Amino acid sequence: MTNAPIELPSPADVRAAAEAVRPYVRRTPLLRTEVDGRPLLLKLEHLQRSGSFKLRGATNALLAGDRPSTVVTASGGNHGLGVATAAVALGVPATVFVPTSAPAGKVRRIEALGATLVRHGETYAEAAAAALEAASGPGVRHLHAYDAPAVVAGQGTVAVEVLAEAPEVDAIVVAAGGGGLAAGTSLASDGRTTVTVEPERCRAVHDALAAGEPVDVAIDSVAASALGATRIGRVPFGVLSTGRLAPVAPVLVGDAEILAARDRLWEDFRLAVEPAAAAGFAAWLAGLVPGRLPCLVLCGANTDWAPQP
Secondary structure, three states, X not given: OOOOOOOOOOHHHHHHHHHHHOOOOXXXXXXXXXXXXXXXXXXXXXXXXXXXXXXXXXXXXXXXXXXXXXXXXXXXXXXXXXXXXXXXXXXXXXXXXXXXXXXXXXXXXXXXXXXXXXXXXXXXXXXXXHHHHHOOOOOEEEOOOOXXXXXXXXXXXHHHHHHHHOOOOOEEEEEOOOOHHHHHHHHHOOOOEEEEEEEOOOOHHHHHXXXXXXXXXXXXXXXXXXXXXXXXXXXXXXXXXXXXXXXXXXXXXXXXXXXXXXXXXXXXXXXXXXXXXXXXXXXXXXXXOOOOOEEEEOOEOOOOOOOOO
């Protein structure tokens, strides 16, 4: 890993991103509710165009600087869908590398958007290395899924919307993979706690914060297609590790808890989300989320899971 200085986005960058992406993304609903007698808010970001929050960061990154002649990226699925959707809106050809383990539903949707899809390697890390190698030539831009200032700033626009509607929220809960959404949320939270929730066997953010530096982790989770980063990004780590803007509370939950939370979101609210999007709800149900009025971001719904009748 290089030790070269990195550029970190600021809260002002997130505010600018909110204005920049406004014509291209949905302002997703905020649901106020109670579960088991406790109040909470659900940010229904799984209703975003492309099926996840990833559209926000991809759009902001493509709008930054000169418009590329083509964009190349790697993804476990959701980021690829975000890039492909943004590329269509902005008239930019896109190539998306995915691991062979990427869910069929996500792969199908990426191809349906007209992006060139390349299957490479068994893990996201292998696909990412191939994408970086392929992103050469004039006018070609490599767009990292989470380790880029403009991507992090774009993801933070979810929290901008939350706080505009519910300034009384005292914690924002996000599922974490490579850390882009968590870092953007921290930048936008105006001092509120950002709760990062990860599967017990898919914990790049948790272990990096515990070690004081990015570290490699093993990946083995039902939510791995969305949260399967083997190492936190340097940009997200730089934002989250300082603690200078807002406190960060890393939480781990088991796969069984995640699936139970996913099923309960369907049973109680008829909200059909992918496993990663239920991680925050699993942590909240387990009493691991601080705050009197937290907001849980339901981050994606790109799944072929079907609820039981």
